[in-house]
Amino acid sequence: MLESLKIMINQGKQFIPDVTKAKVPGIFRGRPVITTVSVNEHKLAELCPTDAISTSPVSIDLGKCTFCGECAFAYPDKIKFTTDYKIATNNRQKLIIAEGVDEPVKLDPERIRKEISDYFSGSLKLRQVCAGGDNSCELELNACGNVNFDMGRFGIEFVASPRHADGIVITGPITENMADPLQICYDAIPDPKIIILAGTDAISGGIFAGSPALNRGFLDKYSIDLYVPGNPIHPLTFINGVLELIKKRKR
Amino acid sequence: MKYAVVKNNEVIPISQIPELEYKSFMETNVFTLMSKKHNHCVSYFGFPYNGKIKLICCIADDEQHVIYVSSSVVNTQHTLASFTAKNFVFEKFEREIHENFGIKYKDHPWLKPVRYSFNRADKTQTISNYPFFNIDSEELHEVGVGPIHAGVIEPGHFRFICNGEQILHLEIQLGYQHRGIEHLFLEKKKLLQRTTLAESISGDCVCGHTTAFVNLWESLCNYEASHDLKYARTLALELERLAIHTGDLSAMCTDVGYQLGSSVFGRLRTPIINFFQTWCGNRLAKGLIRAGKNNYPFTDQLAKQLTALIDSYEKDFNIVVKKLFSLPTALARFEKTGVVTHEQALMIGVVGMSARMTGLNRDIRSSHSHDLYAELNYEPIIKRHGDVYSRGQIRREAIRQSISFIRRLMEMVPTENKGADHLLAPAPDSFAISLVEGWRGEICHCAITNETGELVHYKIKDPSFHNWLALALAVRNNEISDFPISNKSFDLSYCGHDL
Numbered sequence: 001m002l003e004s005l006k007i008m009i010n011q012g013k014q015f016i017p018d019v020t021k022a023k024v025p026g027i028f029r030g031r032p033v034i035t036t037v038s039v040n041e042h043k044l045a046e047l048c049p050t051d052a053i054s055t056s057p058v059s060i061d062l063g064k065c066t067f068c069g070e071c072a073f074a075y076p077d078k079i080k081f082t083t084d085y086k087i088a089t090n091n092r093q094k095l096i097i098a099e100g101v102d103e104p105v106k107l108d109p110e111r112i113r114k115e116i117s118d119y120f121s122g123s124l125k126l127r128q129v130c131a132g133g134d135n136s137c138e139l140e141l142n143a144c145g146n147v148n149f150d151m152g153r154f155g156i157e158f159v160a161s162p163r164h165a166d167g168i169v170i171t172g173p174i175t176e177n178m179a180d181p182l183q184i185c186y187d188a189i190p191d192p193k194i195i196i197l198a199g200t201d202a203i204s205g206g207i208f209a210g211s212p213a214l215n216r217g218f219l220d221k222y223s224i225d226l227y228v229p230g231n232p233i234h235p236l237t238f239i240n241g242v243l244e245l246i247k248k249r250k251r
Numbered sequence: 252m253k254y255a256v257v258k259n260n261e262v263i264p265i266s267q268i269p270e271l272e273y274k275s276f277m278e279t280n281v282f283t284l285m286s287k288k289h290n291h292c293v294s295y296f297g298f299p300y301n302g303k304i305k306l307i308c309c310i311a312d313d314e315q316h317v318i319y320v321s322s323s324v325v326n327t328q329h330t331l332a333s334f335t336a337k338n339f340v341f342e343k344f345e346r347e348i349h350e351n352f353g354i355k356y357k358d359h360p361w362l363k364p365v366r367y368s369f370n371r372a373d374k375t376q377t378i379s380n381y382p383f384f385n386i387d388s389e390e391l392h393e394v395g396v397g398p399i400h401a402g403v404i405e406p407g408h409f410r411f412i413c414n415g416e417q418i419l420h421l422e423i424q425l426g427y428q429h430r431g432i433e434h435l436f437l438e439k440k441k442l443l444q445r446t447t448l449a450e451s452i453s454g455d456c457v458c459g460h461t462t463a464f465v466n467l468w469e470s471l472c473n474y475e476a477s478h479d480l481k482y483a484r485t486l487a488l489e490l491e492r493l494a495i496h497t498g499d500l501s502a503m504c505t506d507v508g509y510q511l512g513s514s515v516f517g518r519l520r521t522p523i524i525n526f527f528q529t530w531c532g533n534r535l536a537k538g539l540i541r542a543g544k545n546n547y548p549f550t551d552q553l554a555k556q557l558t559a560l561i562d563s564y565e566k567d568f569n570i571v572v573k574k575l576f577s578l579p580t581a582l583a584r585f586e587k588t589g590v591v592t593h594e595q596a597l598m599i600g601v602v603g604m605s606a607r608m609t610g611l612n613r614d615i616r617s618s619h620s621h622d623l624y625a626e627l628n629y630e631p632i633i634k635r636h637g638d639v640y641s642r643g644q645i646r647r648e649a650i651r652q653s654i655s656f657i658r659r660l661m662e663m664v665p666t667e668n669k670g671a672d673h674l675l676a677p678a679p680d681s682f683a684i685s686l687v688e689g690w691r692g693e694i695c696h697c698a699i700t701n702e703t704g705e706l707v708h709y710k711i712k713d714p715s716f717h718n719w720l721a722l723a724l725a726v727r728n729n730e731i732s733d734f735p736i737s738n739k740s741f742d743l744s745y746c747g748h749d750l
Contacts, residue, residue: 004511007571014518026529029538049444066447068538073546081532128403132430134746136454136535139498141403146517160401177367177378177427177749178406181398207439207447213369213431231537232454 015150019239028234029067029081032060034099037077044078047071050200050207054096062087062095062105062229063203088228088241095203095227107226107244115192116225120166120246123155126196127165127189131182132214133172136232137199141169144235151239156246162186167194167225173201173208179215186218194225196242198233206231253279254310254321259619260470262683265699268307268322273331276323280308281337289314291600291613293686293695295334295344297352298708300324304352309684309697313618318684327352327372333359340600343716366426366749370434381424383410390414394731398427405745409734416730421723428749436709442468442542442674450537453713453747455495457536458487459689460711460747463696465542466621467685471677471698474543479665483545485623486660487527487536492690493653494523496646497568499742503643504575506736507584515571522560529556548668554661561654572647585640589725589737592637601721603692603714604649605741608634608641615688624688627656637725642740649690679704691715691744713747 016022024030041055048071052064058078060071072079084104089095091108130138144151145158159165162185174182186193197219200206208214228241253275255268271279284290293311297304303324310319325331333356334341347365348354353372356362364371367378385393391414398406406427412420435448449464450457462484469476476484497520504512524534531539531547539547575581591601596609606613614631616624632648634641679702687694692714699708722741726734 003574007511007515007574010567010570011515011518014521024528025525027532028528029532047443049439049441049447066537067533068443068447069532069546070443129399130403130405130428132428132746133405134451134454135405135744136451136457136537138403138405139455139535143521146521147514148518148521158403172428173430175427175429176369177429178398180379181406181427185399201451207444207451208430208435211369211431211435213429213434231533232535234534 014147016148019149019236020243022236024083024085024234024236028083028085029069030234031062031084031087031105032072032079032081032097033102034058034060034079034097035077036100039075039078044071044075047074050204050209058099060097061204062097063092063227064200064206064209065229066200066206066231085234085236086240087230088226088237088244090224090226090245092224092227095229109249112245112249113192113225116194116246117249119192120194121248124167124242124246125157125159125165126167126169127162127185128158128169128171129178129182129185131170131172131178132175132208133199133201137171137201137230140230140232140235141171141198141238144238149235149239154239154243156239156242162188163190165189165193167196169196169198170202171198173205173211173214174216174218176213176215179218182218194245195222196226196228197224198228198238200229200231203227203229254284254319256317257320257684258317259615259621259684259686260466262470262473262678262681263320265680265682268320268682271321271323273323273325276306276308276321277332277334279321280310281334281341284310284319285338285340287312288597291602292340292344293318293693294684294697294710294712295341296697296710297348297354298699303327304348304354306348307682307697309695311619311686313613316619318619320682320684325354327354330355330357332357335359339598342599343720364426366429368429369431378426381408383424384420384422386412386420391419407745411731411734413731416732418726418729418731418734421726423719423723425719425745425748428746430746430750432750433709433711437706446541452711452750453744454535456491456689456691456694456713456744456747458484458491458540459687459691459694460713461540462488462622463685463687463694465540466687467683467696467698468542468677469674470685471681471683471700472542472674473678474672474674477669479548479668480545481622482660482663482665483547483549484540485627486549486657487539488622488687488689489653489656489660490523490527491536493650493657494520495690496650497523499739500572500575500643500646502739502742503639503736504581506739507581509575509578509581512571512575512581515567519564519568522564526557526560529553543674544671545668549664551664554664557657558661561657565654568650576643576647582640584733584736585643586638588639588733589729589740590636590638591721591725593635595724596637596721599720599724600717602717603688604642604645604690605692605718605721607631608645609637610635613693615686615693619686621687627659639736639740677704677706689714691742692718711750713744715743715745715748718743719748
């Protein structure tokens with residue numbers, strides 16, 4: 001007993017006091033900033049493993065980007081990844097970062113359904129479905145609930161049964177073999193319900209886009225409430241995105 | 252000669268691999284090579300070859316530190332005698348060959364689909380009609396779990412046959428995670444795309460699979476990695492091992508209801524993966540390992556940070572791990588739960604820590620050394636009991652061993668870091684093999700190129716490919732409530748298996 005108490009005291013405070021203002025250590029690759037410096041745009045776009053870079057004008061689609069950072073290494077004057085981890089949004093278009101733009105990625109309040117702040121602002125239970133995810137986003141979603149990030153303090157939790165859930169968090173590019181189980185799970189969640197896509201693979205297929213082993217038909221049927229980019233997502237990106245989505249808004 | 256003899260990361264012209272009659276191919280591999288205890292099968296696969304299928308079998312000799320590669324060309328119309336009927340380690344490899352190419356075996360005891368790959372030979376077989384083994388009895392009942400599990404984990408289906416609370420049989424059906432990675436390795440031509448694919452084979456073993464890929468690619472391009480590249484890869488592999496074993500001890504505590512251990516091990520993992528972010532900008536080391544270059548040289552400044560981090564980690568780790576391993580309630584759940592015997596491990600060809608917990612010394616770092624492991628004089632950690640407790644002990648000691656390696660690596664930080672090198676084109680008409688000991692165990696990547704040096708086949712084997720069957724055997728005669736702790740103590744990969 002005494003030993004356990006000692007261990008507990010020894011831990012001190014591990015939680016991040018304010019997840020909306022926390023700084024990430026090191027050289028995290030978050031929201032990119034693209035300058036208007038002129039470079040060989042064709043070569044730049046050619047570099048990208050997932051065709052996330054478009055030309056004239058240059059832009060990076062965070063829904064496709066694997067955040068490998070190779071473009072920033074090759075063209076340091078053109079592209080810089082900042083440590084801004086707040087890159088989740090509910091508008092797919094806002095994930096496309098254009099050159100010369102250095103503004104935070106935000107949610108579109110107009111697009112947030114009224115039920116979301118009515119029902120979910122104090123408590124949101126989520127069912128996660130991994131549909132071809134490589135277990136990196138899954139590890140980070142688990143980390144959201146650990147003692148450091150402690151998402152539970154906001155009433156946001158993952159639950160086992162879809163019957164207890166208010167929404168679904170999809171990771172992975174959605175394989176053919178998971179298409180049916182995903183649909184069954186979504187159908188089992190009572191209305192109203194939300195859909196969150198976590199990670200580049202889920203948003204666009206990422207490096208797997210166009211693979212014959214995928215079936216992304218599910219995404220054509222429903223509107224998406226939150227896109228959380230990352231490879232894998234950072235827990236702070238996820239938590240801040242969800243908090244923005246469910247916060248009480250004056251209408 | 253009935254086989255070519257190669258070393259880890261060696262490239263040979265495909266013509267140097269002897270092409271045997273199927274009967275002689277089988278005799279060579281099953282009777283001659285596999286009759287020795289220190290030999291084991293690291294990969295056995297087929298690929299389309301002039302309208303037929305060429306089978307390539309790679310048997311590793313852990314004593315001589317070489318790999319014996321032989322081949323045979325077979326017609327898909329013929330029915331073959333299976334290796335499996337004579338030696339069970341080939342069971343899943345032959346199922347995979349059957350599933351992908353429709354090759355029939357007359358005496359394979361368990362010819363079921365492996366992962367329902369998109370390019371399987373028989374499209375009438377779908378994942379929703381998997382032929383589960385069942386027993387007709389009024390006293391027994393079946394429990395189906397998955398594909399979607401209770402926690403935030405990957406999908407797979409477990410079908411138990413139970414007598415009351417006791418598990419008689421478990422069948423594990425996988426394939427839900429199949430993304431067609433091996434096919435994409437051929438489709439995507441850019442090196443960065445292929446490296447990104449390697450990083451996505453299994454996101455909890457990024458360093459393991461990416462090191463296997465870049466080592467293979469560099470050898471195909473006849474490129475000798477400089478010391479600083481090997482240094483970074485070795486350090487990354489050990490940091491990954493440290494992080495995952497810590498996280499798994501946390502999960503094992505969760506599964507026996509020990510909240511304090513779960514929280515403390517959980518938070519101890521955080522600084523390790525945050526260090527990856529400090530080093531390379533990604534908590535799971537995506538972006539760190541690249542063929543022919545290192546975008547993130549390891550500096551003295553980083554070494555100072557890591558040394559301080561490891562010191563404080565070790566202090567806290569020792570206190571909590573001592574507590575866990577002296578806690579009667581935890582030990583009661585760990586000991587004699589989920590046992591795999593040495594004989595079983597040998598029979599089914601288990602690798603990595605799951606082999607070492609049964610006294611079976613299988614570790615690529617010592618037997619087919621790569622990167623800096625020869626310099627570190629690596630000695631495998633061996634346990635004997637094969638239960639959850641042994642797996643916990645192996646994780647505890649692997650953590651301590653990784654710490655000591657990291658400390659030694661901190662004394663030899665490279666003074667110069669070479670910039671990016673331009674890689675030559677891959678060698679034409681060649682076969683390359685790369686083995687890496689990831690934290691789960693042996694990872695094997697094989698590549699075959701055509702006359703222009705283009706990839707015509709890429710074969711990936713995650714240790715989980717061997718080890719899932721060990722979990723199924725481990726839980727027999729256990730209470731079904733002990734399944735989660737058994738499962739977590741192995742922590743096998745679904746996506747690494749399904750590819």
